[in-house]
Amino acid sequence: MVLMLLLLQAFGQTYKFEHLFTLKGKLTTVHMDSVFLYYKNMDGSPVFQSQPIFSDRFIFSDSIKAPMKALILFKNIGEVIPDKDFEKRAKEIYLEHGLLTIEGDPTKLAELKLSGSDSQDEAEELNSKTAPVRAEMQPLIEAYTKETDPEKAAIMRTRFEPYEDRIKAISYHFFLDHPNSYVTADQMLEYVNEVSLDSSKTIYKNFNAELRLSDAGKKLAAQIKKMEAALPGNMAVDFKTVDINGKPVSLADYKGKYVMLDFWASWCAPCRKGNPHMVELYKKYKEKGLNLIGIAGDDGTQMAWRAAVAKDSVGIWPNVLWGANTENDIGDKYAIHFVPTRILIDPTGKIIGRFGDNDDRDDKMDKMLALIFPKED
Secondary structure, rough: OOOHHHHHHHHHHHHHHHOOOEEEEEEEEOOOOOOEEEEEEOOOOOEEEEEEOOOOOEEEEEEEEOOOEEEEEOOOOOOOOOOOHHHHHHEEEEEEEEEEEEEOOOOOOHOOEEOOOOHHHHHHHHHHHHHHHHHHHHHHHHHHOOOOOOHHHHHHHOOHHHHHHHHHHHHHHHHOOOOOHHHHHHHHHHOOOOOOOHHHHHHHHOHHHHHHHHHHHHHHHHHHHHHHHOOOEEEOOEEEOOOOOOEEEEHHHHOEEEEEEEEEEEOOOHHHHHHHHHHHHHHHHHHOEEEEEEEOOOOOHHHHHHHHHOOOOOOOOOOEEEEOOOOOEEEEHHOOOOOOEEEEOOOOOOEEEEOOOOHHHHHHHHHHHHHHOOOOO
């Protein structure tokens, strides 16, 4: 019995040692009083550690499941950092098992050097590849953030697309070149709603067994499964919400009818440009049995949404919101990658058409509606 306990204890110590990270800090130039580290421990629980800084030195140590993103922040005693400044004051780093060192001026976060983490090296490699494009884009971002007119801001937002496409292409090549990187897995979770389903599946299939079992790998697999479930041939997922006037709206209410879900946003210039065509189609096929629900990604800009509904004359059908700040994230249920995206559901509740996701939206949609609702002789 004693031997068994000793073996279990030794196994536990080995297990912890194999998953241990030790982060040593050596600061220069500017002295700070304390350092904070945010990450997830072996159990996946968020951890907030703080340590005093003595003689510009500090040390953290704990067990983590796998390489992971963390935030490190420096401050002085009594200093209060407003929430709006938190990201500016924190640096994202990748923790890994083993000995890590971080050195540099704590007031120049971009210049802090983390050694001992392969994932950190990979993250910096990706950042260096996309940095020139982000630098070109920065003046547009600054102008966009200063613009107070929602209509003008929506037009300005479309100018981001060429730069975002270049960043996306650079990142995708990085994912292909680093198939078993935790950076790839983390970044793909951010890009999964911006690339095609086939592209997401290609990256996931390249993962090794370890990466597939990681938290990011599991989340990516779940997202791919959700995307596949929202393709034509599958049953539409029900949702219940309220419209722009506070009236209840449920997909179940449309059982036995054709209904088009139109995912759009007030800030989306192509969506706004396409709204007159949607109004035309609705008026053309309404009496023949077509229903339409406008689902806008404006949960954070409801005033702009209401103004766009009125200006574009789309209030002739129910209009609802989708987004992370709503109680019912319809866009997530349907794995919406881009807007505009339109999903056509038949009277049995089955998805029979999905228009968007980089296809010829209007042409394919118009042809299907013409087949479903032919002209009367």
